[in-house]
Amino acid sequence: MTIDEAFGAVLKELRASKGITQEQLGFDADLDRTFISLLERGLRQPSLASIFQLSKALGVSPSHIVQRVEDTLSAASKR
């Protein structure tokens, strides 16, 4: 489990819980739709600025997202 994959899983989960599409998230976060797709599948990693933009669009704090990435990683390492 890489950092990128963990972030992608968290992003996908947060977006689903908000009930919006990748297109809407891309619009709200001012990021390209295809880039959101790459992020969710762990093929790209976000910069710090992108994390802040996404968190704002998702209505959560940036540190909360990072916290969940940490949790996802530690949970995966215990398998």
Place this chain on the structure above:
Amino acid sequence: MTIDEAFGAVLKELRASKGITQEQLGFDADLDRTFISLLERGLRQPSLASIFQLSKALGVSPSHIVQRVEDTLSAASKR
């Protein structure tokens, strides 16, 4: 106050409180010394992976660093 500048300030502060040099931090985080210099002065922004590497070298959690960046930004916006 940009995100990059806020991160740089936090990084510099955390490194100073640990009492180590940029060189040592670069070695511990497996990042180039010149890049640490750029980060601390807000001329570059880190990727998510870099944040994790730096936080590990500094002995704090990644989410804690991000949290402090948020605090620094909100404190600066109230001036």
Place this chain on the structure above:
DNA sequence: GTGTAGACTCACGTCGACG
């Protein structure tokens, strides 16, 4: 609505060297 591809610009991150 999403995955994928190509092509593109610019920023990340490394390296060697000098003040």
Place this chain on the structure above:
DNA sequence: ACGTCGACGTGAGTCTACA
């Protein structure tokens, strides 16, 4: 011990287009 410069390879992020 740090700032800075130039150069370099790779990756972030955009855009158009098709399944």
